[in-house]
């Protein structure tokens with residue numbers, strides 16, 4: 001009698017199961033409720049709690065610090081699913097993930113032990129603060145200042161576009177140190193609009209990406225212990241390098257968002273095209289609409305494959321400086337075009353709040369801007385092309 005065959009559960013099986021569970025939750029709980037919350041610019045408390053229960057805040061934090069230690073491919077697929085429901089959900093996670101990545105990669109062991117275990121369940125959350133009113137694409141031009149006073153640093157300056165800034169418990173803050181270079185500080189604070197020399201002065205009213213706050217933050221003589229310098233003494237002057245390296249991984253994240261929003265827009269257009277009739281037949285039967293949908297589906301598939309490819313390369317330990325930039329550039333532009341076409345397919349209805357497609361249309365430009373605009377991606381891609389293709 002032959003032994004019964006055992007099929008061991010692989011990490012991929014576990015990942016597939018998790019993504020399936022999240023996809024079902026997105027269909028059942030997120031999609032039916034997202035637009036109403038979004039129009040009210042309301043923080044999605046119940047959805048946030050469910051994301052905590054799924055373990056998503058510790059998704060990429062290594063198991064030794066209590067996280068799930070998921071690979072980037074799985075994380076990318078999760079972001080895609082969340083964004084298919086509502087892009088803002090991925091925004092609640094994103095700055096936290098950047099913070100956890102920076103601490104995990106560049107923090108001292110003491111900093112890792114202090115913060116990562118607290119960051120896994122969503123009760124202690126991170127924001128990321130690089131941009132300023134006069135420094136976005138040109139990140140190196142930032143002016144926020146840190147001056148040393150004994151074993152403390154005094155922070156003065158204004159930071160712009162701090163997503164999750166008000167609700168966050170810690171801010172990965174990039175500031176200029178006296179060596180005229182940029183250093184990253186782990187700034188602890190209480191959630192709220194005011195905390196010991198930190199004022200959240202303006203909630204920015206956005207075109208889309210609503211339900212989570214993006215704020216301006218001013219620092220006036222805010223004191224941070226020297227031990228909060230990311231990476232300890234070694235971190236002095238290395239902040240920009242640390243941030244840009246975390247943002248490289250972030251590009252896969254933004255590309256995944258774009259695939260998720262693009263999928264949602266395509267799904268809604270595909271459905272509408274079969275329901276809506278003009279000239280005696282469903283508009284899907286008009287070749288002009290068929291061609292649009294064919295192009296949308298093709299762009300979406302290409303964007304998805306580029307994103308998965310960059311994620312898989314990262315998981316294999318390969319370089320992704322070029323591939324992640326390409327995926328972000330292509331997927332974000334494709335998403336914008338897919339959402340525009342989806343809106344057009346909906347005719348006048350696409351221009352109303354009755355259909356979710358107007359939300360996709362408003363959310364889609366953010367992927368072109370956030371974590372490096374398309375122009376910046378092209379600059380990075382061109383630089384990497386030259387590095388990889390020298391003529392001698």
Ligand SMILES: Cc1cc2nc3c(=O)[nH]c(=O)nc-3n(C[C@H](O)[C@H](O)[C@H](O)COP(=O)(O)OP(=O)(O)OC[C@H]3O[C@@H](n4cnc5c(N)ncnc54)[C@H](O)[C@@H]3O)c2cc1C
Pocket residue numbers: 095128129130131134135136137138160161162163164206209214366369370371372373374375376
């Ligand atoms: C909703 C939202 C949330 C955000 N959240 C965060 C956050 O949490 N933390 C954070 O630090 N930042 C955040 N940002 C900031 C974001 O990263 C910047 O907006 C982005 O990097 C662009 O910078 P900028 O807005 O200053 O545009 P600018 O740099 O002023 O660029 C304006 C235009 O000029 C183009 N341009 C600039 N330089 C060049 C060049 N050399 N060649 C060709 N074209 C060029 C740009 O592509 C763009 O089209 C957020 C932004 C938004 C809109």
